[in-house]
Amino acid sequence: MNKSKYWRDRVKKEMDAKEADDISLEQSMKQLHNYHFRNIEKEIESFYQRYADKEKIDIAEARKRVSELDISAYQKKAKELVVKAEKLRKEGKTVTRDDFTHQENADMAIYNLAMKTNALELLRLNIDLEMQELANGEHKLTKTFLDEGYRKEVEFQAGLLGLSVASQASVKGLADAVINANFKGAKWSDSIWDRQDKLRSIISQSVQSAILKGKNGLTIARDIRREFDVSVSYAKRIAITEHARVQMEVSRLSMAENGFAMFDIIPEPKACDVCKDIAKQGPYHMDKWRTGENTPPIHPYCRCAVVGVEEENSSNHESLDKLIKTEYNQSMKESSTYARNVLSAVSLIEPRITSQIKHIVKQSNGNLQGLDFRLKSLDSLARKISTDSLLDDISPEEAANNINDALRYTAVFKPDNFFDDYHSMKNALVRDGFKIEKVKNTWLDDGPYNGVNTVVSKDNVKFEIQYHTQESFDLKNGKLHELYEERRLPNITRKRKAELDKMMFELSKSLTKPNQIERVN
Numbered sequence: 001m002n003k004s005k006y007w008r009d010r011v012k013k014e015m016d017a018k019e020a021d022d023i024s025l026e027q028s029m030k031q032l033h034n035y036h037f038r039n040i041e042k043e044i045e046s047f048y049q050r051y052a053d054k055e056k057i058d059i060a061e062a063r064k065r066v067s068e069l070d071i072s073a074y075q076k077k078a079k080e081l082v083v084k085a086e087k088l089r090k091e092g093k094t095v096t097r098d099d100f101t102h103q104e105n106a107d108m109a110i111y112n113l114a115m116k117t118n119a120l121e122l123l124r125l126n127i128d129l130e131m132q133e134l135a136n137g138e139h140k141l142t143k144t145f146l147d148e149g150y151r152k153e154v155e156f157q158a159g160l161l162g163l164s165v166a167s168q169a170s171v172k173g174l175a176d177a178v179i180n181a182n183f184k185g186a187k188w189s190d191s192i193w194d195r196q197d198k199l200r201s202i203i204s205q206s207v208q209s210a211i212l213k214g215k216n217g218l219t220i221a222r223d224i225r226r227e228f229d230v231s232v233s234y235a236k237r238i239a240i241t242e243h244a245r246v247q248m249e250v251s252r253l254s255m256a257e258n259g260f261a262m263f264d265i266i267p268e269p270k271a272c273d274v275c276k277d278i279a280k281q282g283p284y285h286m287d288k289w290r291t292g293e294n295t296p297p298i299h300p301y302c303r304c305a306v307v308g309v310e311e312e313n314s315s316n317h318e319s320l321d322k323l324i325k326t327e328y329n330q331s332m333k334e335s336s337t338y339a340r341n342v343l344s345a346v347s348l349i350e351p352r353i354t355s356q357i358k359h360i361v362k363q364s365n366g367n368l369q370g371l372d373f374r375l376k377s378l379d380s381l382a383r384k385i386s387t388d389s390l391l392d393d394i395s396p397e398e399a400a401n402n403i404n405d406a407l408r409y410t411a412v413f414k415p416d417n418f419f420d421d422y423h424s425m426k427n428a429l430v431r432d433g434f435k436i437e438k439v440k441n442t443w444l445d446d447g448p449y450n451g452v453n454t455v456v457s458k459d460n461v462k463f464e465i466q467y468h469t470q471e472s473f474d475l476k477n478g479k480l481h482e483l484y485e486e487r488r489l490p491n492i493t494r495k496r497k498a499e500l501d502k503m504m505f506e507l508s509k510s511l512t513k514p515n516q517i518e519r520v521n
Contacts, residue, residue: 011266011305014156018247018303022240025145029235032141033228036134041221043126044207124204131203135196139189142239146179146188146246153247157254178249183292188242192235199231226423233521237300244297251306252289260308261286265296268303275304277487277497283309299445332386338400339381346407349461350375356432357409357465364425366411369473376406387489404437404455408464415469418514422452422467429465434458443517448504449484450511451476452520469514480507 180187203224210220255263263286265279275298289295296304354374361368376384381403388399413421426436438455452467468476486492487500 011307026236029232032137033232036130037228039130131200138235145239149243149246150175153250183245230519241297241300248296255308262309263306264309266305335385335396336382342406360428361411365421366413369412370410404462405464410466412468412473415514419516419519441520448508
C-alpha cells in the first residue's frame, strides 16, 4: 500500500471518531439546556402556585400604585385581617369577601397586588440569572470541546505523518491562537455571548408578556421549550463547525511542518454536492488554502477532511474529463432502469400523500407551488442516479436507494411570517404521522442556493418538502435551476464549473432573507 492510500484510509477511519465526538457534544448540549429549562420551569410553577388567577396585570398601573404604598403599614393590616379570618373559621363560618368591609377588601387587594408585582420582578431576575448560567455553561462546554479537538488532532497528525517532537511542540504552542481565531468575521465565543444575550431577552420578554396577558404556566413553559430547542441547534452548530475549523488548522500546520506542497479534500460519507465538487477539483497548492472556501469546513456541520499530497498528479485534467464523460454515458443506460423502479414505487402512494400535504400547507398559511412537477421526470431521475453513482463511487442501485426527492413538494411562505408558518407546518406534519428525517437550512450557508430542504417519511416512503419565499422559489426555478443542472453533471469541465459558480452566486446576492430564518431547524 502506498503512502497516499494509507493516509486516506486513516483519515476516513478518523471521521467515524469525529462523528462520535459530535454526537457526544450534542447530548451534552441538550443536557445543559434541559437542566436550566427545568430550573426555569420550577420558578414559573412556583410563581403560579402562589399567585394564580385569571386576571391580567396592568404592570404600569401596578408599579405606580405599589410605589406609592407604605408596604409595612399594609403588611400590618394584612396580618390583622388574616387573624380576623381565622377567628371566623374557628366559629364555623365560611369566610368570604362579604365578611369584610369595603375598605378592608380594598386594602387586601392592594397588598396582594404589591406582593404579586414584586414576585414577578423576582421571577424575571431568577430567570435572567439562570440564563446567564446557561451561557456560561455553553461557553465552558464549547471551550472544552475545542481544546480536546485540538489535542486529538495533534496526536492524530503526529501518528499519521510521523511528526517529530519538535514539530509537535511547535503545533501545540499555537493552540490558543488557533482556537480563538476569527472565522468568517467572528470569534466563536463572541457568537455564543451575542446569541445568548438575544435568547435571554426573548425569554424575559416572553415570560413577562405571557403573565401580563393572563396565560397559564404550561403555555409559557411550552414557548420557552421551543426557544431552548432552537438554542441547542445553534450551540451544536457553532461548536461542531468551530471544532472542524480548529482541526483543519492543525492539519494545515502539521502538513506545512512536514513539507507538503499540496493537499486533497476527502469528502465525508454524507458530503453535499458542493463539497464533492470542491474535492474533485483537487489537489490544491498549500498557498491556495482558504478555510471555508476550498478547505473544510465549507459550511456548518461540515466534516470533510484534508490529506497531504506528496507530488502533483497533473497528467491531466483533459484526459480525466474524457474518461468521466465516457463513464457517465455508460452509467446512464443502467440508471434509467433503476429510475423507473423508483418512480413506480412512489407513484403508488403519491395521491394520498399529495392530498394530506395540500391540507397541511393551507392550514399553515402557505401556498403549494410547482405541484405539476411533484414527480421527477424519468430522465431527470436517471441523471441524478448516474451522477450520484459516479461522484460517490457507488453502484447505480445504491444511488437509487438513496434517492429522497423522486416525490417532492414546495411550500411558499411570506417572508415576514416564514418562521412561524414553517414551525406550524412542521408540527402539523408530525401530528398527522409524518416523520421529519432531515432539515437543511441553506439560507445559513454560503452557497448560491437559498431555501429550507427537508426529507420527510411516512409508511417507509421518503420524499422531499422544500420551503421558500416567492422570491427564492422564482429564482430557484428560473435561471439558477438551469445553471445548477449543468454544473452537477460529472462530464462538465473544471473551467465551466468555475464560470457557473460565479454566475449562480451573482444571481443569489439579491435575495431577501426571510424573517427569523436563522431559527429554522
